[in-house]
Amino acid sequence: MDLLAQFRHEARAFEEAVRRAARADNAPPVPSCPGWTVTDLTGHLGWVHRFVNRIVRERLQESPDTTDPAFLRLPADRDGWPDPARPPTTGPVPASLVDWFADGARALASLFAERDPDDPVWTWTTDRTTGFWLWAQTVEVAVHRWDAESATGAPRPFDAEFAADGVGRFLGTVIPAWRTRERMAPGAGERFGFRRTDGEGHWTVRFDGDDVRYGTDPGPCDVELAGTASDLTLFLWRRTPADQLDVRGDPAVLDRWSALVPAV
Helix, strand or coil: CHHHHHHHHHHHHHHHHHHHHHHCCCCEEEECCCHHHEHHHHHHHHHHHHHHHHHHHCCCCCCCCCCHHHHHHCCCCCCCCCCCCCCCCCCCCCCCHHHHHHHHHHHHHHHHHCCCCEEEEECCCCCCCCHHHHHHHHHHHHHHHHHHHHHCCCCCCCCHHHHHHHHHHHHHHHHHHHHHHCCCCCEEEEEEEEEECCCCCEEEEEECCCCEEEEECCCCCCEEEEEEEHHHHHHHHHCCHHHHCCCCCCCCCHHHHHHHHHCC
C-alpha cells in the first residue's frame, strides 16, 4: 500500500470535513472525543503534524522539547483558536486555523516524500524509523477524519487494506509501547483474537505479565472479535464498542481489555 498517498487522501478528507463544520455558527462537538469541538480537534492535529515534522526534518534521536512554540509557525492572528488547556472551544471554526492545519499536513507529506522510511529517528515505540511516523500519522489523520465526519454526519469507513495492515501494527507495536508508558495491569494469559470478515486476516494478542505476545495464528482464544478491517480498527482506537462486532468467547475476559490496553 502507498502510505504516503493514503496520508494525503485522509488529510484532504479531514480538511473537507472541517471546512463543512466551519459553515456553522458554532463548532460542532465531536462525539468520539468528549469535551472537544471540531476546532479543538483541528488544533490538536495541526500541532501533532508540526511536532512530527520537526522530529523527521531534524532527524532527532530523542523526544523534542516543545516549550518553545516556534516550531508551530503560528500566525499572528489567532482569534477564535483553541486553548489546549481549556476545551471545548465554542464559536465558529476559524478559517485561519483550517488553513494552518492544511499547510502543516502538506509540509509533512512533502517531507515524508523526501525521506527514506528507514531513516532512524525517535519514536514512542521500538520501531524508531521515519516509516513508523508515516504509518502512525496516516492512522492518526484517518481516525481524526472519522471523528470530524462524525461531528457533522455519517463518517465513512477506512480503506480496507490500510485498516487491515494497521490491525497487526496496533497489536504488535502500539500496545506494547502504550503498556510500557502507562504501566498497565499485568496480564494473566488472556488471549484475544481478531478476525477480518471482508478479506483475509486473523491476528492474536496474549497478555502474560508485562509481556505482549502478538501473532497471526488462528488458534484458540479466550475471546474472538470479528468484523470488517475498518470496524476492527474503530474498536482498537476506542471509537466504537465491542458490541458493534461479532464477539465470541468469555465476556469476563473481554471486560479485561480496557485494563490491559490503555486509552491514549
